[in-house]
Amino acid sequence: MKRPLPLLLLTGALALGSFVGYQANERQNSPAETASVTSSTPVEEESIQGQMVPATNRPAAFNQARARTESEANTVQVVKDRQDGLVYISVTESSSGSEQAQLRQRLQEQFGLPELPGGNGARSGTGSGFFVSAAGDIITNNHVIEGASEITIRLHGNKKTYKAKVIARAPDFDLALIRAEGVPREDIQALPLGDSSRLDVGLKAIAMGAPFGLDFSVSEGIISSLERTVPVGTKQVNQQVIQTDAAINPGNSGGPLLNSAGEVIGVNTQILTGGIGQSAGVGFAIPINTVKKLLPQLQAGKGGVIRTPTLGIQFTDLSALSDEERKAYNLPASGALLQQVYPNSPAARAGLKGGSEAATVSDTGGGSAQIATDGDIITAVDGQAITEGDDLRRAVIGKQIGDRLTLTVRRGSKTREVTVQLQAFDFPQASGQE
Missing domain, CATH: 2.40.10.10 (Trypsin-like serine proteases)
Known part of the structure; x- marks a missing residue:
């Protein structure tokens, strides 16, 4: 039977140790050698001129400070310093069939929010948050509290629950600000915000x-x-x-x-x-x-929703078309090809126009789609070229209502600069809208 090599090496080492120890014991039978060992050598000594002598069984002292790495010590300290700024959030809907509950179920499926059983058909869930001000303002995700009929919080190390209310929400950024009622001021530990x-x-x-x-x-x-x-x-x-x-x-x-x-x-x-x-x-x-x-808008929200500006357009991302399709319809390699400009929208007030001449192109699912190829084409925002449709969406959502955008717009063979004052605008959500 073959034994693994490490086991053989270990066995050989043990056998060698036994053999050396045996020879040492043999030599220690000599009175002179025995006297030499007992009279001049401490018992802690492990060897004398190659001889094996039992050492005292003293475990090394454990130094906790030295055992921790610098990174570990830092993590422990950060957690100790900031743990009281953490907040546990529980939410409940009064009915699983309500519009709010259905919205929350969709968000749970999308974001993986844990769901807890509730009585009488109610749905419950949990999330987290943290204090950002001495007044008790708590930042969390919008999808944690969206559609909730009741919100309660608990603090770290405390089983007492406090009811909380929504101060404001920013759904387009998945952020919300809530505030609990009755939390002692000394228990509110606002966390410092970095950069x-x-x-x-x-x-x-x-x-x-x-x-x-x-x-x-x-x-x-x-x-x-x-x-x-x-x-x-x-x-x-x-x-x-x-x-x-x-x-x-x-x-x-x-x-x-x-x-x-x-x-x-x-x-x-x-x-x-x-x-x-x-x-x-x-x-x-x-x-x-x-x-x-x-944060300043959220803190002044008074229970409302922070709305982001919208151009009020529907567009096709030209980078999604094939080279052959763009060449066939004389379209640039990238940009937002306007399909529709909604009446009374910021884009309409700036004079932008959608298209009307339909053409067939391939879609991402392997089928075909109809698009208008003669609409205005937005090629840049504030001087930054649009390489994909999301460049335009990010530029708009990063602004505030009332801000102005300078769009580089191609219409036919001419290119011009168009200034749009951004406003909130409601229209049915669909792919390619902004």
Whole structure:
């Protein structure tokens, strides 16, 4: 029977030790040698001129400070300093058949929000949040509280629940501000907000929250990418996010992502699951600079919704067409080809026009679609070229109502600059609208 090599080596080493020990014992039978050992050598000595002598069994002293790495000590300190700023959020709908409950169910399926059983047909769920002011303002995700009939919170290390109300929501950024009633001022620990523009890939990232309803769970990783865009909010516009491999699971939504200085650098919002419904090492956080930009509007919201401006157009992304199709209809390689300009919209007031001449092109599903090829083409926004349709959406959603955009517009063979004053505009949601 063959034994594994490491086992043979270990057996050989043990056998060699026994043999050496035996020879040492043989030599120690000599009175002279025995006297030499007992009179001049401490018992702690392990060998004398190659002889094996038992050593005292003294375990080395454990130094906890030296055992911890600098990174571990930093993580422990950050968690201790910031844990009381974390908030656990529970929400309930009064009826599973209500419009709000149906909306929440869709958001749960989209974002993986954990659902808890409720009585009398009610639906419940959990999420996370964190204090951002001494007044008790709490930032969380919009999809955590969207459609809820009742919101309650708990603080870290405390089983007491407090009712909370919505101060304002920013659905297009998946952010919301809530405030709890009756929380003692001394229990409100606002977390410091960092600067997400100063991040680097590879820096430490610490996520805190209540994944799967497990209160106060901490995970650590790094910032994996700062070049990622994913669909965010109700308009599902691709927006810049922070990618991290710190484990983020359902229930972490709305919780803080911290750096090694204990500053909030992001709001945990989504995960890429690969179909398993839990962390696969790819999580996304809304940059904290987005929160800081919106925070004054949220705090002044008085229960309302922060609306983002809209051009009021429907367009086709030219980069999605084939080279042959663009050549056939004399279209540029990229830009937003206007299909429709809605009446009384900001785009209509600026004189933009949609098309009317229909043509057949291939769609992403392998079939065909009808588009108008003679509408205005927006090729740049504020001097920045549009390489894909989301460039236009991001430019608009990043502005505030009342701001102005300068659009570079091609109509036929002529190109001109058009200034549009942005306003809120309501129209039925559909692909390619802005």
